[in-house]
Amino acid sequence: xxxxxxKGITKRFGKIVALSGVDLHVEDGQFCVLLGxxxxxxxxxxxxIAGLILQDEGSVLLDGQSVDRLAPRDRDVAMVFQSYALYPxxxxxxxxxxxxRMRGVPKQSIRERVLEAARLLGIxxxxxxxxxxxxxxxxxxxxxxxxxxxxxxxFLLDEPLSNLDARLRAGxxxxxxxxxxxxxxxxxxxxxxxxxxxxLGDQVVVMRHGKIHQIGRPETIxxxxxxxxxxxxxxxxxxxxxxxxxxxxxxxxxxxGPGFSLDLRGLQINLEESEVEVGIRPxxxxxxxxxxxxxxxxxxMISNVGSEKYIHAHLGQGTLTVRAPKExxxxxxxxxxxxxxxxxxxxxxxxxxx
Amino acid sequence: xxxxxxxxxxxxxxxxxxxxxxxxxxAFPFYxxxxxxxxxLGEILLRPANLGLDIRKxxxxxYYAVLFEHGFLQYISNSVYVSIxxxxxxxxxxxxxxxxxxxxxxxxxxxxxxxxxxxxxxxxIVLVIPLYVMFxxxxxxxxxxxxxxxxxxxxxxxxxxxxxxxxxxxxxEMEHAGLIDGCSRLGVIWRIVIPLSAPALASVALYTFxxxxxxxxxxFMFLDTPEKFTxxxxxxxxxxxxxxxxQLVMAASVTVTIPILVLFLFFERCLVRGLTxxxxxx
Amino acid sequence: MDQEARLAFWLLFPTFIVVLVxxxxxxxxxxxxxxxxxxxxxxxxxxxxxxxxxxxNFRKVFGDQHLGPGLLTTLIxxxxxxxxxxxxxxxxxxxxHGEFPGRGLLRGLFISPYIAPVVAVTxxxxxxxxxxxxxxxxxxxxxxxxxxxxxxxxxxxxxxxxLGVRVRMPLALISVILFEGWRYFPFAFLFILAxxxxxxxxxxxxASVDGASPFRRFYHITLPQLSTVLSTLFLxxxxxxxxxxxxxxxxxxxxxxxxxxxxxxxxxxxGEFDIGASSAVAMVLFGVLSIFLIIYFRxxxxxx
Numbered sequence: 001x002x003x004x005x006x007k008g009i010t011k012r013f014g015k016i017v018a019l020s021g022v023d024l025h026v027e028d029g030q031f032c033v034l035l036g037x038x039x040x041x042x043x044x045x046x047x048x049i050a051g052l053i054l055q056d057e058g059s060v061l062l063d064g065q066s067v068d069r070l071a072p073r074d075r076d077v078a079m080v081f082q083s084y085a086l087y088p089x090x091x092x093x094x095x096x097x098x099x100x101r102m103r104g105v106p107k108q109s110i111r112e113r114v115l116e117a118a119r120l121l122g123i124x125x126x127x128x129x130x131x132x133x134x135x136x137x138x139x140x141x142x143x144x145x146x147x148x149x150x151x152x153x154x155f156l157l158d159e160p161l162s163n164l165d166a167r168l169r170a171g172x173x174x175x176x177x178x179x180x181x182x183x184x185x186x187x188x189x190x191x192x193x194x195x196x197x198x199x200l201g202d203q204v205v206v207m208r209h210g211k212i213h214q215i216g217r218p219e220t221i222x223x224x225x226x227x228x229x230x231x232x233x234x235x236x237x238x239x240x241x242x243x244x245x246x247x248x249x250x251x252x253x254x255x256x257g258p259g260f261s262l263d264l265r266g267l268q269i270n271l272e273e274s275e276v277e278v279g280i281r282p283x284x285x286x287x288x289x290x291x292x293x294x295x296x297x298x299x300x301m302i303s304n305v306g307s308e309k310y311i312h313a314h315l316g317q318g319t320l321t322v323r324a325p326k327e328x329x330x331x332x333x334x335x336x337x338x339x340x341x342x343x344x345x346x347x348x349x350x351x352x353x354x
Numbered sequence: 355x356x357x358x359x360x361x362x363x364x365x366x367x368x369x370x371x372x373x374x375x376x377x378x379x380x381a382f383p384f385y386x387x388x389x390x391x392x393x394x395l396g397e398i399l400l401r402p403a404n405l406g407l408d409i410r411k412x413x414x415x416x417y418y419a420v421l422f423e424h425g426f427l428q429y430i431s432n433s434v435y436v437s438i439x440x441x442x443x444x445x446x447x448x449x450x451x452x453x454x455x456x457x458x459x460x461x462x463x464x465x466x467x468x469x470x471x472x473x474x475x476x477x478x479i480v481l482v483i484p485l486y487v488m489f490x491x492x493x494x495x496x497x498x499x500x501x502x503x504x505x506x507x508x509x510x511x512x513x514x515x516x517x518x519x520x521x522x523x524x525x526x527e528m529e530h531a532g533l534i535d536g537c538s539r540l541g542v543i544w545r546i547v548i549p550l551s552a553p554a555l556a557s558v559a560l561y562t563f564x565x566x567x568x569x570x571x572x573x574f575m576f577l578d579t580p581e582k583f584t585x586x587x588x589x590x591x592x593x594x595x596x597x598x599x600x601q602l603v604m605a606a607s608v609t610v611t612i613p614i615l616v617l618f619l620f621f622e623r624c625l626v627r628g629l630t631x632x633x634x635x636x
Numbered sequence: 637m638d639q640e641a642r643l644a645f646w647l648l649f650p651t652f653i654v655v656l657v658x659x660x661x662x663x664x665x666x667x668x669x670x671x672x673x674x675x676x677x678x679x680x681x682x683x684x685x686x687x688x689x690x691x692x693n694f695r696k697v698f699g700d701q702h703l704g705p706g707l708l709t710t711l712i713x714x715x716x717x718x719x720x721x722x723x724x725x726x727x728x729x730x731x732x733h734g735e736f737p738g739r740g741l742l743r744g745l746f747i748s749p750y751i752a753p754v755v756a757v758t759x760x761x762x763x764x765x766x767x768x769x770x771x772x773x774x775x776x777x778x779x780x781x782x783x784x785x786x787x788x789x790x791x792x793x794x795x796x797x798x799l800g801v802r803v804r805m806p807l808a809l810i811s812v813i814l815f816e817g818w819r820y821f822p823f824a825f826l827f828i829l830a831x832x833x834x835x836x837x838x839x840x841x842x843a844s845v846d847g848a849s850p851f852r853r854f855y856h857i858t859l860p861q862l863s864t865v866l867s868t869l870f871l872x873x874x875x876x877x878x879x880x881x882x883x884x885x886x887x888x889x890x891x892x893x894x895x896x897x898x899x900x901x902x903x904x905x906x907g908e909f910d911i912g913a914s915s916a917v918a919m920v921l922f923g924v925l926s927i928f929l930i931i932y933f934r935x936x937x938x939x940x
Contacts, residue, residue, distance in 0.1 A: 050534055052530050072533040072534045079530070079531065081527040083525060087528065098535050099534075099536055102537055103536050146535075150535075362850055372727060372731045376727070377745065383760045384760075386764055386771065390763065399769070402769045403775045450647040451650075459640055460640065460641035472929065472933070473655055475925075475932070476659055476663070477879030477921065478879065479921070480662075480663065483669070483911065484666040485658065503654065503657075503658065510651055510654055564751060567753065568754060570753070570882050589753075589755045589759065593755075600763050607756035610753045610755065614753065618748075
């Protein structure tokens with residue numbers, strides 16, 4: 001196992017800048033998730049770590065040693081691909097052992113390690129089959145196994161769950177977490193799925209347009225998003241976000257949004273008269289009287305997801321989503337009072353959190 | 355009677371008539387080639403309109419004469435040698451070349467791909483005279499190994515292009531996995547690309563074999579010594595030397611035709627199966 | 637990156653050498669020869685490398701009164717042969733399209749003219765239509781369809797009496813065009829069949845629901861779907877037929893009005909022993925062909 005450090009990684013494809021100045025440090029044994037929308041450069045970054053693509057600038061270090069000049073096979077990393085990329089002409093056992101065979105490991109120990117990995121993943125009875133005869137979930141395990149057998153310094157996982165159907169995915173996610181706890185390996189995991197990122201990662205790296213927007217523990221990313229992109233990208237339903245102005249009236253801080261005003265008393269911010277964005281998560285809004293700030297919203301539509309309900313309402317000239325308990329009974333057109341705790345409000349100035 | 359039904363009936367009739375027409379025009383020459391090769395010269399001269407073959411009068415003499423008196427045993431072995439060597443060289447070079455054009459980044463890759471196609475279109479007749487002059491001058495012309503190099507040049511562009519197109523359909527992740535697992539680029543070609551491309555390699559090999567086996571112009575122009583003749587060259591030689599004994603020419607034609615047809619009909623089925631199916635995403 | 641480029645170079649190097657020696661160099665050498673007075677007898681001496689350049693060969697070739705008719709013959713042969721092979725290929729593909737027992741066998745049978753060696757099929761057809769020993773002529777005479785055998789491959793004109801109107805048909809040329817259609821229809825057949833099978837069934841089902849009858853479905857769906865492959869095939873076949881030498885050489889030796897340009901290249905070199913003139917004709921051929929190649933490549937680049 002090893003720690004991984006990226007220093008100022010930059011990559012261009014023609015005129016398109018895929019990555020610009022990416023810095024990252026992943027501790028030994030950490031589960032690091034690269035999260036971002038498609039095209040954000042996360043897969044390119046993974047390929048650069050593997051050595052499949054060469055960066056234009058910057059450096060990749062394993063345990064503090066640069067591996068930039070090493071070919072993929074000499075970096076001692078293992079990768080699990082989104083498409084699994086199993087060798088269709090080899091049996092599962094040969095797939096698992098291929099990396100060891102290429103490294104000249106004696107046959108006997110290949111067999112032992114293949115068996116060990118297969119036992120860990122529960123695929124011993126598949127060893128004599130070919131990838132074409134396996135189900136999606138089984139292939140996924142074989143792909144994982146192929147990486148594990150090698151005992152590499154770093155695991156690189158490129159959206160390994162995205163080809164599984166939704167029900168299977170939740171199960172495999174849990175197993176993956178347990179597996180990591182068992183083998184304590186350094187993992188770099190690429191995904192566009194925030195649930196995977198939040199549940200799996202010790203460290204989540206949010207990326208967009210080839211840049212890192214925030215690095216942090218999942219709770220931090222959720223509770224204290226660094227900017228409006230992270231704020232809206234993480235969380236479902238999306239955070240409510242309003243552009244407006246901070247005003248001080250009667251020595252009390254106000255946010256003047258589009259057609260409504262929000263009382264922010266108690267907050268210490270020195271940005272009066274400036275244009276800001278205010279974000280409120282749907283679950284941070286209370287329904288009914290009794291809180292600090294009271295707003296009136298008009299119910300437009302209710303979506304019921306079973307365990308809870310989401311109320312889509314008009315607030316001033318904007319819209320608003322509120323999480324409500326499943327027992328809540330509202331009608332479209334109804335006016336409801338809402339309360340918001342100023343300390344649960346996220347305020348962004350020029351896109352950055354303050 | 356509805357229009358749909360009426361037209362369906364017409365189509366059915368046209369289909370039967372058409373199939374019979376095509377079967378006759380395609381099969382008859384081959385039928386005639388075989389039937390005539392078993393006739394005696396007297397039979398051919400006396401009853402040229404006899405479509406059938408009298409089982410009791412089957413005459414193998416033409417084959418005996420062609421194989422043992424006209425040197426066709428030698429021509430067969432020459433043709434086998436030329437064709438197999440052409441296939442081996444052409445498929446090998448096309449595999450590595452096709453891989454380079456598909457997967458490796460280098461300047462001029464695009465131009466390379468297009469010039470391959472351009473060369474494919476070059477007419478043999480434009481090449482044959484200068485090559486004839488050049489190799490006559492060097493005294494190398496009457497050589498079966500030179501012929502192999504000529505066939506290599508004739509087949510390589512197409513073979514490379516065909517394999518390039520196939521390699522492009524292979525998922526690059528599989529090769530990435532190989533690189534990470536410890537293969538060099540050549541190792542990736544040998545252990546991953548070639549096994550995955552078996553159907554494409556087989557069809558390219560078959561195509562190359564066909565070109566080399568059937569080739570007439572260069573063999574006709576280059577080879578002077580009968581011991582070096584390929585089958586096609588030998589058939590022409592035979593046809594020029596015997597005027598009336600059509601049964602000999604037909605027996606020679608059967609000898610050159612049967613191997614390639616059998617090979618094609620036998621392998622046609624094996625070629626359809628794609629190997630990658632099912633190995634990728636579920 | 638540098639390493640990749642170096643590997644690519646070595647992987648492509650043998651191919652490059654082979655193409656250079658056997659394709660690129662001959663074309664340049666051909667141009668050189670076409671500008672020199674070279675006869676077949678000069679191959680031994682050193683005159684091959686002398687700078688005695690002249691346009692005499694081209695003057696001779698363009699002064700040859702057979703060049704014009706030769707070009708015309710080539711065009712008729714090329715267009716006729718290409719069109720016929722594609723038409724036959726289309727018919728065959730439509731016949732074999734669909735599921736029925738023995739389909740694989742028929743497909744195999746239908747491609748055999750293209751697979752079989754050219755020498756075998758040309759000699760067989762020559763034998764079949766031979767005026768002295770050919771089964772076709774003798775059957776026709778026996779059944780009273782013909783008064784006397786027709787020399788299909790060795791007679792230039794054939795006067796046909798059509799309801800009192802006498803029509804002169806270029807007999808040998810038509811024969812070689814028919815052969816061309818027969819031998820190369822499998823090529824078109826395979827491509828058209830593949831395209832036919834790629835047309836989604838939903839299209840036909842939608843048209844049926846819309847009330848289109850089978851013929852209308854063919855006209856409004858099948859044909860438009862095939863238009864690209866048909867035009868590509870024509871261009872391909874045109875280029876290749878234009879270059880064809882073997883077939884005519886083996887069938888008629890270019891006699892009786894079948895002397896296409898490729899045969900002229902051969903005739904100059906080995907009939908008149910004039911390598912220079914032969915190379916000059918080859919250059920003319922190459923020039924005409926280049927026009928089609930340019931068309932072809934603009935097409936490809938547009939498709940890309």
